[in-house]
Structures are given as C-alpha cells and as structure tokens.
Amino acid sequence: MSVRIDRIFERCRAEGRPALIVYVTVGCPAPAESPELIDRLIAAGADIIELGVPFSDPMADGPVIQQAGQTALNAGTEFSEVLKIAAGVRQRHPETGLVLFSYYNVLFSHGLERLGGELRDIGVDGILAVDLPLEERDEFFPVCERFGLDLIPLVSPATSPERAKRITAGCRGFVYYITVRGVTGVRTSLPPELAGELEEMRRILPLPVAAGFGISTPEMARSAGVHADAVVVGSAVMKRVLERDSNGAVELIARIAEALR
Amino acid sequence: MNTHFGIYGGQYIAETLMPTLIELEQVYLTAKEDPEFQRELHELLVDYVGRETPLYHAKRLSAAAGGAKIFLKREDLNHTGAHKINNTIGQALLARRMGKKRLIAETGAGMHGVGTATVAALFGMECDVFMGAVDVERQAPNVERMRALGARVIAVTSGSATLKDAMNEAIRNWVATAEDTFYVIGTVAGPHPYPTMVRDFQSVIGTESRRQILARTGNLPAEVIACVGGGSNAMGIFSGFLDDPMVKLTGVEAGGDGLETGRHAASINGGRVGVLHGCKTYLLQTDDGQIREAYSVSAGLDYPGVGPEHSFLADSGRVRYTAINDDEAVAAFDLLTRCEGIIPALESSHAVAEALKAAAGYTPEESIIVCLSGRGDKDMDNIRKYKENRGRK
Numbered sequence: 001m002s003v004r005i006d007r008i009f010e011r012c013r014a015e016g017r018p019a020l021i022v023y024v025t026v027g028c029p030a031p032a033e034s035p036e037l038i039d040r041l042i043a044a045g046a047d048i049i050e051l052g053v054p055f056s057d058p059m060a061d062g063p064v065i066q067q068a069g070q071t072a073l074n075a076g077t078e079f080s081e082v083l084k085i086a087a088g089v090r091q092r093h094p095e096t097g098l099v100l101f102s103y104y105n106v107l108f109s110h111g112l113e114r115l116g117g118e119l120r121d122i123g124v125d126g127i128l129a130v131d132l133p134l135e136e137r138d139e140f141f142p143v144c145e146r147f148g149l150d151l152i153p154l155v156s157p158a159t160s161p162e163r164a165k166r167i168t169a170g171c172r173g174f175v176y177y178i179t180v181r182g183v184t185g186v187r188t189s190l191p192p193e194l195a196g197e198l199e200e201m202r203r204i205l206p207l208p209v210a211a212g213f214g215i216s217t218p219e220m221a222r223s224a225g226v227h228a229d230a231v232v233v234g235s236a237v238m239k240r241v242l243e244r245d246s247n248g249a250v251e252l253i254a255r256i257a258e259a260l261r
Numbered sequence: 262m263n264t265h266f267g268i269y270g271g272q273y274i275a276e277t278l279m280p281t282l283i284e285l286e287q288v289y290l291t292a293k294e295d296p297e298f299q300r301e302l303h304e305l306l307v308d309y310v311g312r313e314t315p316l317y318h319a320k321r322l323s324a325a326a327g328g329a330k331i332f333l334k335r336e337d338l339n340h341t342g343a344h345k346i347n348n349t350i351g352q353a354l355l356a357r358r359m360g361k362k363r364l365i366a367e368t369g370a371g372m373h374g375v376g377t378a379t380v381a382a383l384f385g386m387e388c389d390v391f392m393g394a395v396d397v398e399r400q401a402p403n404v405e406r407m408r409a410l411g412a413r414v415i416a417v418t419s420g421s422a423t424l425k426d427a428m429n430e431a432i433r434n435w436v437a438t439a440e441d442t443f444y445v446i447g448t449v450a451g452p453h454p455y456p457t458m459v460r461d462f463q464s465v466i467g468t469e470s471r472r473q474i475l476a477r478t479g480n481l482p483a484e485v486i487a488c489v490g491g492g493s494n495a496m497g498i499f500s501g502f503l504d505d506p507m508v509k510l511t512g513v514e515a516g517g518d519g520l521e522t523g524r525h526a527a528s529i530n531g532g533r534v535g536v537l538h539g540c541k542t543y544l545l546q547t548d549d550g551q552i553r554e555a556y557s558v559s560a561g562l563d564y565p566g567v568g569p570e571h572s573f574l575a576d577s578g579r580v581r582y583t584a585i586n587d588d589e590a591v592a593a594f595d596l597l598t599r600c601e602g603i604i605p606a607l608e609s610s611h612a613v614a615e616a617l618k619a620a621a622g623y624t625p626e627e628s629i630i631v632c633l634s635g636r637g638d639k640d641m642d643n644i645r646k647y648k649e650n651r652g653r654k
Binding site: 059061062073078130156160163180181183 | 280439
C-alpha cells in the first residue's frame with residue numbers, strides 16, 4: 001500500500017482542493033527531455049505524475065497520445081528507460097505520487113514479478129493498466145499487493161454502481177473515473193451528466209475519485225474538480241509537448257493548479 | 262460461459278467496453294438456444310449465402326501432388342466470395358436483436374468488410390469499415406464493392422496501416438459509440454465472447470465437411486488443412502473434427518519471405534505469448550513488448566496475432582501449425598488455377614500449398630480436405646505486381 005498517495009489526498013483535503021494528476025508520455029519527444037519536463041510539471045503544481053509507457057497499439061488513446069507514444073518509440077524509448085526516468089523523478093521528488101500508466105502487454109512481457117520488485121525498489125506508488133479490467137486482473141493483483149503497489153481501478157460512465165463497487169473492492173490509492181465514453185483526447189466540454197456521476201461515485205466508493213479523459217483547460221478542471229477528489233490532465237499537456245512547446249505545457253499546469261486552489 | 266481457452270483468450274479491454282461485452286455474451290447465449298434465431302440464421306445461410314457449399318474432389322490437383330485425394334471445401338462459392346459471410350450474418354442478427362442501428366468492422370483483405378457491408382445493406386443498417394491505408398491500396402476492388410454496398414470505408418494511416426491498425430481504430434470508435442453500434446469482428450480473436458461466437462458461426466464449415474466426406478468416401482479424412490491469419494476459417498473447419506483424434510489438423514500461417522527473415526505473419530511459429538486486441542495469445546512482438554508489424558503477400562493473413570483458441574490448440578498439440586512462404590503460396594495459386602480452373606484467394610493458397618506437400622505422404626485411398634476459404638478475384642492485381650517484383654529481384 002502506498003502511504004504516499006493517501007498522504008497526498010489527505011493534504012489536498014486539508015487544503016480544500018482536489019489533487020492535480022498530470023499524465024506524461026515518457027520519452028516524448030525524447031527520453032533525455034522527460035526528466036526536466038516532469039520536474040517542471042511538479043514545480044507547476046502536479047501532485048501525482050502518471051508516467052505513460054509508450055505502446056505500439058494504444059487502443060484507448062486518441063490522436064494526441066497515440067502520436068506522443070509513437071514519437072517516444074521512434075526516439076528509442078525502451079521500458080528500461082522509463083524505469084530509469086521514474087527512479088530519477090523519485091529521487092528528486094520524494095513526496096510526489098508516481099503511477100505507471102500502461103497497456104498490459106508491456107507489463108506482461110517484462111514479467112510481472114520482476115516488474116513488481118523493480119517498481120517497489122524505485123518507489124513507484126501504483127500502476128494503472130488501461131486494458132486490464134476486473135475480469136482479468138487476478139494474475140496481477142496479488143503481485144501488486146505483495147510489492148506494496150496500488151493497482152488503480154478504472155470506472156466509466158458505462159459501469160453500473162454495483163459493478164463499480166466490485167471493481168474497487170480491495171483496491172487502494174484512488175479510483176480513476178473515465179469522464180467520457182470514448183478515448184483520451186483534448187476536448188472543449190465535458191458531459192453535463194458528469195457532475196452527478198462523480199458525486200454518486202464519491203458517495204458509494206471507498207476511495208478518492210479522480211476524473212480523467214478530456215480535461216483540457218483550467219475552467220474544465222475547476223468544474224470537474226468541484227465534484228472529484230482529483231482531476232487528471234494528459235492530452236492537453238502532450239499536445240503542447242508534441243508542438244515543442246514545453247513552456248506552454250508547464251504554464252497550462254500552473255494555471256490549472258491555480259484554478260483548483 | 263468459459264471466457265478462456267486454457268491460459269489464452271479473456272477480456273483485456275478498457276472498462277468502458279466491459280458492460281457491452283457482458284451484455285453481448287448474454288444476448289448470444291440466449292440467441293444460441295432460441296430456435297427462431299437458429300431458424301432465421303439457417304434460412305439465410307441456405308437462401309442468401311447459398312449453403313451448403315460443395316466438397317469438391319480436385320482430381321487433377323491430386324494427380325499433380327501425387328498421393329492423397331485432395332478435396333476442396335468450396336467456401337469461395339459463398340455469396341460475396343468467402344467464408345466471412347457465415348459470421349457476418351450471425352453477428353448482424355445479434356445486432357438487430359440488441360437494437361443496434363450501426364455496424365462497424367475492421368478488414369484486411371476486404372472480404373470481411375464486404376461481408377459486413379453486405380449484411381448492413383440486407384438489414385438496412387449503417388456501416389463503417391476500418392481498413393489500413395496500405396490495404397485500401399492493395400485490395401482496391403473490395404473497397405469499391407464496400408462503397409457500392411453503401412458502407413463508408415475509413416482508411417487508417419496509423420502504425421503499419423494494415424489490419425492490426427484497422428482493428429485499433431475500430432475499437433476506438435466502438436468505445437465511443439457502443440450504445441448504438443455493434444462491432445462485427447471478422448475473426449476468432451478480440452475479447453470474449455468473440456472468439457467463441459465467431460467459431461460457432463463458422464462451425465457450419467466443419468459440420469458440412471465432416472458429413473460430406475463421410476458420404477463421399479465412407480471415411481474421415483486423414484488430414485484437414487486451413488490457412489490461419491486470425492484463423493476463423495480454420496477454427497470453423499477444425500471444429501468439425503476436433504473430437505476425431507485420427508484426423509490430423511494443420512493450420513498454415515503466412516511465412517512471408519521466410520520465418521528466418523523475420524518478415525512474416527506467423528504468430529505461433531515465430532511469436533510469443535502476449536495481450537493484444539482484447540485477448541491473450543501468441544503475438545509477434547519485440548523483447549520490449551511492442552507489437553511488431555506482420556508481413557505477408559496476402560492482406561488477409563497480415564496480422565501479428567492469432568485467435569486464442571489456436572494458441573491453445575498449438576500448445577495442446579491437437580493442431581500442428583506450419584508456415585508457407587509467399588513464393589510457395591503464389592505457386593499453389595497458379596497450379597490450382599491452371600489445373601482445376603479455380604482461382605483461390607491468396608490466403609487460401611497457403612493452405613493449398615501445404616496440401617500439395619502433405620499429399621505425397623498418403624496413399625490414394627486416403628483423403629485431405631483443404632478449406633478453400635475464398636476466391637482470388639481480389640488478388641489478381643497483387644499477384645501481377647508480386648511477379649513483376651520477383652522478376653526484378
């Protein structure tokens with residue numbers, strides 16, 4: 001169990017604001033540039049960093065994160081490099097939450113036991129496997145438990161309340177609520193029913209609820225953040241990184257952090 | 262319902278799609294037991310598709326090979342020219358039952374896309390087909406057929422711009438549209454219940470073949486051979502013989518330029534276990550878990566994975582999986598075309614090539630069944646180009 005993630009949510013609650021989670025595709029535009037980008041995003045106000053592992057076939061991602069992943073792979077980003085970057089971030093930022101965000105094949109291919117040990121030693125707090133639903137997680141869940149890693153569960157607008165309870169049972173850290181029926185991407189608005197859905201999830205689930213997918217502006221973050229314990233920003237950051245505008249990415253996160261205060 | 266085949270299969274898919282898959286499983290289970298559903302499916306297979314398809318004794322091909330009698334299960338004679346329609350009709354009936362108004366599909370060679378566009382026209386549904394941009398190019402006649410049938414063909418340019426990328430894009434579209442859209446998967450892959458459901462819809466090939474060969478020869482065949490990309494025609498015909506241990510079953514993967522070159526689409530012969538498109542199965546991948554691009558002269562076999570039941574049958578040893586290279590497949594295409602007047606799909610030509618090798622090991626009293634999964638009209642341009650390029654090498 002990651003004490004760190006729990007502490008982050010406690011601190012944010014005390015400050016009366018939602019936590020800010022920022023997704024970064026590690027290795028985009030090149031592995032050498034990721035450490036500085038992540039450092040700056042943390043300085044700008046990210047409480048938790050989702051370290052996106054590039055994958056050749058990102059089925060849950062829209063065009064921006066697809067391109068970010070492809071750019072990282074073209075730049076030669078290997079999984080070992082992602083782990084090395086994670087270790088560096090952990091050393092420089094002992095209080096920031098670190099969650100690995102990956103498609104399952106990369107984890108499975110690396111070897112689950114080996115991965116668990118390495119992530120524990122690095123000090124990664126949790127793992128989010130986008131294509132590992134409740135039905136398939138039995139081979140990975142015990143490994144995460146053993147190595148003290150939070151396997152972050154995902155819940156979507158298509159998930160019934162009863163199923164959401166089963167998904168989150170026994171989980172720690174937080175639950176990732178997918179705000180839209182669709183893939184990741186920059187959006188200009190969130191569904192009107194989102195507020196009600198988030199409130200229901202907070203009421204019935206035992207974990208802090210993070211809202212992610214599509215949150216692209218300070219205004220959207222603020223309005224989702226009223227009804228959630230955390231907001232996740234990803235594509236809007238990576239879009240700027242792909243445009244070689246990392247200043248713009250950092251500035252966006254600073255403005256979103258400001259809006260959430 | 263069993264969601265796995267041993268360690269293979271499963272439902273490795275985003276949570277947003279899980280409720281849809283759970284509903285689909287229920288609908289399928291109910292439909293399967295519903296005599297009215299079965300009656301309508303059967304009626305369409307007979308009157309619309311033209312089943313049953315013949316089991317043809319290819320005497321001149323057999324003589325050319327020497328040895329066993331070679332029988333061709335003529336799935337190329339189905340309406341639309343391939344086995345794919347057996348499955349698209351079944352899934353369209355399920356879509357209608359679920360009240361869906363729109364079908365989406367991925368396609369490689371275009372035969373499944375045509376099969377889906379055809380049933381969409383038949384049932385008055387909207388249809389979007391995702392097709393790799395490379396395949397749109399090399400299977401142009403099928404693109405025209407889909408458009409004529411009223412489907413939109415969406416050229417996918419991401420990744421290798423072939424079948425796996427088309428499937429990624431179809432899944433992305435489905436996540437956003439599942440409330441009114443049914444995803445018609447064309448092969449025995451994808452998340453449960455697709456591998457089981459598609460096998461069941463294709464099992465008509467095996468059921469007919471077994472009955473026909475017994476009626477014709479009084480014996481079961483010595484061997485049954487089918488090509489394997491995702492492997493739906495193979496699971497269809499194998500399912501009729503899995504419980505006959507004396508019948509040897511052979512799946513033929515696409516060897517491309519040769520297994521040793523790394524340029525192939527042979528997931529079982531040249532891959533290792535991983536997770537892609539919703540299921541655990543053998544995959545072509547790097548040491549780092551990135552999916553590799555597959556290669557085959559035949560667009561329909563150009564896929565870096567394989568249906569999970571095939572992975573299971575490979576491990577259990579019930580089915581032997583071999584590989585046939587581009588050159589051998591094209592030679593078999595020529596031979597069958599010239600000596601029987603039957604133009605096979607390049608995919609099916611891989612199975613024919615394997616049969617030509619295998620036949621010599623048998624006596625003329627024994628028989629081999631080859632699943633001739635589709636016709637080759639779509640490949641004429643491809644084959645001409647392939648031969649021109651080979652001439653230049």
